Amino acid sequence: MQNKIIKVNSSDNVAVALINLKAGEVVAFEGENITILSDTKSKHKIALKKFEPGDRIIMYSVLVGTANETIEKGDVLTINNVKHQSDKVFGKTESFSWTAPDVEKWKNKTFLGYHREDGQVGIENVWLFFPLVFCENRNIEILKEVFEKELLKQKESSHQLLLRSLVSGEGENEVKTETSKNVFDNIDVKFITHPGGCGGIRQDSESLAKLLAGYVNNPNVAGATVLSLGCQNLQISIFKEALKAINPDLKKPVLIYEQQQMGTVDEMLSAIVKDSFEAIKKANNTERKPAPLSKLKVGLECGGSDGFSGISANPTLGAVSDLLVALNGTAVLAEFPELCGVEQELVNRCVNDSDGEKFLALMKAFEKSVVDAGSGFDMNPSPGNIKDGLITDAMKSAGAAKKGGTSPVQSVLDYGEYIYKPGLNLLCTPGNDVESTTALVGSGVNMVLFTTGLGTPTGNPIAPIIKVSSNTELAEKMPDIIDIETGAVIRGEKSIEQMAEEMLEFMIAVASGNIQTKAKLLNQNDFIPWRRGVSL
Incomplete structure (x- = not known):
């Protein structure tokens, strides 16, 4: 039987509804019965304890908001009873070590790419x-x-x-078409x-x-x-x-x-x-020739996120990122407004202290420019995000950051800087889907993994965009834009690791030209430069 709610991290004090729940329904969870106090749509959050005004709300083991009013155990979290809140970060607080995943089965695998004179390998020509x-x-x-x-x-x-x-x-059937x-x-x-x-x-x-x-x-x-x-x-x-x-x-x-x-x-x-x-x-x-997987440079992006994105699709990208990094490839995590609230973890993961300092400086400058424009990071969740359970920026960020996996941060790049170090890179971009994707490709990624819970047709003129849905319903409703779906993780049918291995195989097929992404089939070629300080 499918679970009705799930807690993402053992230290969390809220859970995610996996299905629609009715007021008065009793849910068995972690050895106790929880009475649902309000009708709750799937993907929204349920209080696992009674919150008084000002109490900290923890999800993904980080602060994602505080209570605006009393929230009873079993009640749903909303934009009315919760406000955005994140912990302040001033620098590295602890050392970091990483155990890379086993990639023995992938070490000798190759893709067919276009070798350039500077040593880079393209997956398109x-x-x-x-x-x-x-x-x-x-x-x-x-x-x-x-x-x-x-x-x-x-x-x-x-x-x-x-x-x-x-x-x-x-x-219509009598009209002749011309092919060439x-x-x-x-x-x-x-x-x-x-x-x-x-x-x-x-x-x-x-x-x-x-x-x-x-x-x-x-x-x-x-x-x-x-x-x-x-x-x-x-x-x-x-x-x-x-x-x-x-x-x-x-x-x-x-x-x-x-x-x-x-x-x-x-x-x-x-x-x-x-x-x-x-x-x-x-x-x-120029013809395709075999290249090691270390030549893949993959951008990690999300757009049209929902309450399942941080549970299925984004963690799957994180696991793929870790596999790629272990193979000496490159993964790039962007969208700095959607890293608000997880800065401490990322700073601690920076190999060089100077990169941690650069990351915090870029985040601070970005947030100041947004405030000066009359907004703030707390305005980042879109109406679609909120409708599907992402009610604060920190909550959205905690799930979005899962795309970056668990590996060390090798480099922090400002907008327009090019990737030179393999491993996990952080790139300063806005959260806007197309502006961020445009920037990732401009920094040298040859492929983008793009998660979505609501559906978005974004593509790019020169790099394949692999669209990953967080749930099966979306994949069935919009099969013309979704390349691969992770709904099996929500149903408990597949693990994150299993989904990641399937996704890596799919990426190799795309990189070799054996599969065309849905965005390419739709001839979706989006390109929007970022005007700094104007866009979240």
Whole structure:
């Protein structure tokens, strides 16, 4: 029989409802009977003791809030009777040791990837087009239409066929479709547009330069075509300096065009089409070859989280992260607003004291910028989070941090900094799904594991996004966006370790090009740079 409630950590004083519970229902738990006092939806939290105003509420063994009013044992926690609260952290408090998981069965496993001259290995082979400034977005869109129409196999959507049948007056089944074979089999062509590069403050353009340079240096990218207007804040020289800072000896082809130096739009676009086609044709010659799992660099992300995310999907990512780190691979935990309340554990896990200090400084600066903008980390849970049981930022954070597993923190990176150390890295990003995913890929990850409890279609232009649902209901309701689901953990049918091994096998298949993620099949290519201090 499935348990009705679960306590995540032995020191917790609240439990999570695994199913919907009715007021008056008696639940047997840890040798006693608990009477449920209010109708409680699954994923929400039940008080395991009587709380008086100001009492500390503990979940995942950390402070996640305090009681606003008296909460009786067996009653449900809500945004009305609980407020956000987290412990203050001033530095490392204890030494840290780690026992790595047994990875003997994985040591000789490989994936088929694209080997770059700098030693990185990509799991995609992408030629990337992007502008340095929003003024060039239209030209990027023109190039997108030209290259996708001529180079890529464009399958017409059911909605396009429906509209065609309506326009023609023919039935849907009578409308003919046209199919064509890709010109190149071994390379993809992707396009980025954005609203930045000029206006705003100069720091925004410098930050964007670092992000775009990271995309060029990402191992999934074979080369790039870059468009500049000429007069914008983000000058070509600034972009080149950012690229040099990341990789002083970059061997990839990067074609750069400045419209104000080239005359008409037609003349510039004609030159770009000719030059880019030749470069793409050459990049198509790169083939997949075996690579060790240590070459995987995986971003850890969550979005549309629910009350089960921190129990099933996120801990599974944590176990995968630990396996990867034990194999000398790289895992990156981001979303700093969603690490509020677990700072002490992460600081204690930092190998170098300087990284612990950097982490706390970044967290403090981030929170100050949010407060100065009239908000705060306590405003982070979205309406969807709250509806599904995540009622304080610290509660959301405690579950979100589980994605980072238990390994030592090898490095702490600010937004736009590139990954150079294997092992677990922390990257300063907002909690916003797309902004954070965009940043992870800009820091060099070649794949992102993305957990969700409510469902989100987020994808990325150059890196596969593997969507992991925390519950089976979501996977069945939205099978077009979910790649793998962890509902079996909630039902007690599989352990976290079993799910992690299944997920690692799935990752290897994606990395080798044997499985396409749902986001890629949907052609979901999201890219949003972070304007610091404006977004949580």
